[in-house]
Amino acid sequence: MPKIAVKKLDENAVLPTYGTEFAAGADLYALCDKEIVFAPGETKFVKTGLAIEIPEGYAGFVHARSGLASKRGLAPANKVGVIDSDYRGEVMVALHNHSVSEQKIEPKERIAQLVIAPFLKVDFEVVDELNETARGEGGFGSTGRK
Secondary structure, rough: OOEEEEOOOOOOOOOOEEOOOOOOEEEEEEOOOOEEEOOOOOOEEEEEOOEEOOOOOOEEEEEEEHHHHHOOEEEOOOEEEEEEEOOOOOOEEEEEEEOOEEEEEOOEEEEEEEEEEEEOOOOOOOOOOOOOOOOOOOEEEOOOOO
């Protein structure tokens, strides 16, 4: 398994962990002294106390934890956060309360999941025409519902 360098910015920070053997995302944990309260519709930055060194050609993608998002309405405000390989600051999660009731995060609670994945960097080239496809310009909903 490849290794990712992690710097603890606080001795109480918890290293990311995988919930199961085949989990794609490693859980990120809240670093706070007391519970964090989210009013309905409120967004707050939640610290992890960690900085990570992602290899060149890879990025860290911060996704919602399915249970936290679907059962309590707490999910990253930007839907998927992107951590570039040259970023060395603290990993934080902008959690948003999508529910209609107050929600709380406890210290060391799992708040999001981090997926490390390769990406393709490209040069964008202006052209006069694009290759034809069967779909063509069919956009939102063009392929039907079933």
